[in-house]
Amino acid sequence: MRILLTGSSGWLGRFLAPMLRGAxxxxxxxxxAPGADTKVLGSVADRALVEQVFAGHGIEAVIHAGGLHKPDIVRYPxxxxxxxxxxxxxxxxxxxxxAGHDRFVFTSTTSLMISQAIREEAGDAAVWLDEASGPVAxxxxxxxxxxxxxxxxxxxxxxxxxATIVLRTSRFFPExxxxxxxxxxxNLKANELLHRRLTVEDAARAHLAALERAPEIGHGVFVISAPTPFTRADCAAxxxxxxxxxxxxxxxxxxxxAARGWTLPAGIGRVYDSGLAERVLGFRCETDFAAVLAALRQGGALPFAHDPAYVSPKESGRRDLGENPLPPA
Incomplete structure (x- = not known):
């Protein structure tokens, strides 16, 4: 299929585009922002441009991974x-x-499930979060x-x-x-693989699974996160x-x-349950906390990306232009 991938120059896009071609x-x-897999420069907010892309490229399906994210709150109105x-x-x-499409995959976020009360983690037990959690505020x-x-x-x-599949991905940013x-x-990223993180590679794989299963499912919302070793019974502890x-x-x-000078979390306030994605989408993240421990035992490379210097390509473009903002994706 000819897939329109928005956000193709971003962190997820750079991993997802090659996987799509491989499939x-x-x-x-x-x-x-320009990128190796970006053929069209522009914003999804530009309706005329979007229409031109559909007409000019014979688009057959969409993966909508572009957009403004949480760090952009301080940058954009x-x-x-x-x-x-x-x-x-x-x-x-x-x-x-x-265009008569039969599938559309949307990259959402577990962040929208976190109310101010959940963020403050004031309760006596961790909050167990899945697709049925709510009310969503x-x-x-x-x-x-x-x-x-x-x-x-x-x-x-x-x-x-x-057919629309919504993927509420947990954290996979490299910075x-x-x-x-x-x-x-x-250390923080390793800890988060217990309850609120996945690798960017797994995020990309989830999109491929969603693209394949969308017509059969019709519509679905799925939490996508590394499988947690915990159960609801563990929440208080x-x-x-x-x-x-x-x-x-x-x-x-x-x-x-201890050998690496790291610390385990003293307390965990929330846990994302990705079980529905495994049962319905047939998707399970390949990398989990056990993979981190295996790397530590073997002295090998950690199974996730960490880049403190990472800057989103759209923000790099703004800097190159002297902070004049580009129209967001």
């Missing part, structure tokens, strides 16, 4: 999030439906617009019969966290003494961590 698809990349994340998604859905403009875009996907299925100072870097729960599941984890 026999032709990739037409759309992004505001709220209206930009509406224009890109909401109007841009509507533009793509309407063009896909008009996003805490910022990023989450609000992603939730609105999810709603547009659902309506496209109900009203136009366009340092912008809100957590300790532990930092690789995870909040009170996560390190003990981890040591029970992985007896050599404390020693392996």
């Amino acid at each position: 026999g698809h032709e990739v037409i990349g759309l992004d505001v 709220a209206q930009a999030f509406i224009d890109v994340n909401v109007t841009g998604t509507l533009n793509l859905l309407e063009c896909a439906a008009a 996003p805490r910022n403009i990023y989450g609000v617009t992603k939730l609105a875009a999810e709603g547009l996907c659902r309506v496209a299925w109900l009203e136009q019969g366009l 340092d966290d912008d809100t957590h100072a300790a532990p930092s870097g690789e 995870l909040k009170q003494d996560a390190a003990a729960v981890i040591a029970q599941a992985f007896p050599d984890a404390p020693a392996l961590y």
